Structures are given as structure tokens and as C-alpha cells.
Amino acid sequence: MELYRLTIHDAHELLKKKEISSRELTESVLDRIEAVEDRIGAYITVTKDQALAHADVADESIKNGDCMPLTGIPLSIKDIICTKGIPTTCASKILEGFVPTYDGTVVQKLKAAHAVIVGKTNLDEFGMGSSTENSATKKTRNPWDVARIPGGSSGGSAAAAAADMCIGSLGTDTGGSIRQPASHCGVVGLKPTYGRVSRFGLVAFASSLDQIGPIAKDVTDAALLLNVISGHDPSDSTSVPRGVPDYTKVLVSGLKGVTVGIPTGYDKEGIDPDVADAIQKAVKVIEGLGATCREVILPHAEYSVAVYYLIAPAEASSNLARYDGVKYGFRDKSSEDLLQMYRSTRSTGLGTEVQRRIILGTYALSAGYYDAYYGKASQVRTLIMEDYKKAFEACDVLLTPVAPTPAFRLGEKEEPLAMYLSDIFTISANLAGIPGISVPCGFSREGLPVGLQILANHFNEEKLLKVAYNFEQATDHHTQRPKL
Ligand code: GLN
16 A cells, blocks of 8 residues: 555544554655655755654554554644744745754644654745746655645645645645635645734734645644644734534434525636536535535625735735844854845745735835825725625625636746736635645646635634535545646
8 A cells, every 4th residue: 555645534543543653654655755855846844854763652652552543644844833842944045054943833833742743844035936947956846746836835844745745734824725726736825814823933024915725635634733723822922712523413414494695896807717617516415415505796806816925025025124144044254244134035036926016015115105005995994804894694605616727737827917816715714714725626638737726714614624525425536636
């Protein structure tokens, strides 16, 4: 058996029955990474020794009769979440040499759950991008077609899960960075409600939008990961003190009584016909399972790209001011005075897209322009939130594509605006703080995965998971794996 192909829940059964050990499973995943990393480029750091040590701890606890759902399961983590003693680069030159002295809360939780951490995955620098091409470290390729991008910014995590280079992963989503790469790689990605998961130890990009969530091989695995990482954390004032249900409880058959909304108000012109076709078929399947479908209007959805690309860069310009070459990370040592040192450190240490966002954001926040740009964007953000509030008075969930097209070719979108426009379906969920999931819903004629996005109201992750699970059970898209 190729153990690296297992899901979390299947591996758990075998570990519990002691038919396999965590060491065997971990070695299988590490061998898989070694075999395909050259072609995929999913990892920035592989933590082989640490992973084997974690596996031995897990095996010991299984021997003592303690096998929790994640015990002994090899997972990867996007390299924007701090890991004690393991470099955390954000795929940026400016964090060269930075080794965190503490674990982010989600990492602490995974460790307490006796999961095995196999490595840190590639991303667009600081999470800024939709293709992982903005990484200063390496290019990640889509396992379904290595000439194409895996999506971004959690492209390394999604590619690793799709190529069986980990059993599951954690990504982050500021404007779609979990859902869009999951969609492009044919795996499941869930962005939780803002405040559901602690962001302590997550390197900040845009603090009012960032959220950590699972990227997994199926819906059950996403629910299992969410169970462990959710919950209030006194170290993150934006995490909400609210109980965490067992998210696997809702994974049962039947969608009777569920009302599904199909939003209008987006420009449908840019949608690839294969994507439109797959989404239409998915809606039919969900209707066939007993749900009632209706159209809903999101009148301000069309402004979400413009709003996001003011708010996210504004917050980023403030968050990234800390990378000045003084306290940690890269410093350009050739400068003669302090001001020159700041200037050259930042212009050589930060990539083009990150610099573009800092400049855009600084401009949008500057005196005289603040009201016209940041202020206006914040007002429209409120209108977008109200659209969703109204929609969820009439519906339990909304269905949309995740991305307007399947994965594009490396180098295809050099124009920043073309890249930004590909986020049209994902970013409004971050602006509103609501949860969203991407589930595989078919393939384009060229054999590229297409994802269905399901959105729900704040803290209604259970509704997302229930609809996603029922859809998954009724279809076989999630069982397809790329041939590598
Ligand atoms: N693609 C979006 C951006 O470039 C979203 C990124 C993200 O969610 N981290 O900002």
C-alpha cells in the first residue's frame, strides 16, 4: 500500500488498529516528497528529523492506548506561520535567517494533538498573490499539469496535498489563498470565519482579513483539522470566545430543508465555459440531494476586487513597516547611514509585488487621500457585508465558482490587474468575515480541476461542511489524483 496516499481518517483507522505505525506513514510521506519535490516545488523546508521524532512520540502514545484523530498524521504548514526552531521565511528574502522562538497557536495545537509536522510549504511572498509565482524561494507547479500554477498564495500546501506529499496541510486565506489553490489542485480548502482560529504566530499580511484554515484531501479531513485548530486564544484578541462543536458530527447524508442561494451580481463574462458548466452540474447535484435552490442578489459584489485591493495593501503597508533590517531578518550591510540602510534593505529584501502593495497602501492611507480611498473602501466593505447578511436571511449557504478559470500557465498573468481579477469570487468572504470552502466539482476539458465554493454566515462552518460532504459523497471528483 502507498501509505502517503491515505486521507487523515483512513490513516487514523490503520494507526488505531496498529496495522501501520506513524513512523512508517511518515517515512512514506518523506520518501514521496523526495521523489516528486523536484517536479512540484511545494516545500521551502522539509523537517525530516523533527518529523521522525514526532512520529516516534506518536507511536509511543498509540502504544499506550492514546490515538487522537491527528495522532501520528504527517502534516505540512504554510511558511507564514511561526514554528519554533524552524525557519519561517514567508517566501521573502527579508526574513532570511529568521528562526522563530515560539510556535504559532495552531502549531501548538497540532503538536498537542500529536500530529507530525513534515515541513513548511511555499507561498507567494507574505501571501501576496494568486499563483505562488511571487515566492522569492522557488516556483511551485500544479501536480495536474506542471506547466501551470498551483494557485496561491497557499500554492505549496495545496500542491503538497494534491501530490500526496503530506496527508493534510494548513494554509492562510486573506483574499482566497486557501480556497483558490485548493480549487486549482483538486483538493478541499476551508477558510473559517474571521475569529474562529487564532492567528497568534501568523505573520500578518492584512490583519482584518487574515485567517488560518485547513487544506485537505477530503471534507472529513478538513473537519478533523478544523476541530483541532479552532477556538478562543487569549493571545489573539480577534479570536472569538465561543465553543467549538465537533465538526464531524454534521457529516451525515441528506440536504432536505437546506436552502441554497445562487448569487447574481457578478460579471459572468470572464468565466471560463468549462468552469460555468461544472458549477451548473454541481448545483443540479445539490438540488437532487434535497436542497432548494434560489437566486440571490449581491448588489455590491462587483466592487469587491477594488475594495480589497485598497484595504489589503493599506493594512499590509502598516504591517510590513517592521521589516527595516534592524531587529531581525535580512539587512543590507553596504549602506553608510541609517536612512540608506532602511531604504536599501527594503528595496532589495522585498519583492516587486510586495513593494507595489506597500506603495499602493501608503498612498491610500496618506493625508488628503485617506477619505477618498481607504475611507470609501471601508464604507463599501460595509455594504458588501450587508449584502451577505440579507442573503443569509433567505439562504443557508451560497454557491459560486472559486475561480473564474482553471489553473493558468506559469508566466501567463504578468499584468498585476489580470491576477487581481482572478480573485473576484473569493475576496468578498474575507471582507465580510464569513467562512467559505472549496470542494472539487469537476474537470475542464484539458483535465484541470474545478472547485465549487460554498459560503455560509459567520460561525456556520457546520452548514458548509454538511453541504460539501453531501456533494462529495454524491460525486467522485475528490477520488481522482494527478498522475505524477
Ligand atoms: N490573491 C489575493 C492577494 O493577492 C489573496 C491572497 C491571500 O489570500 N493571502 O492578495
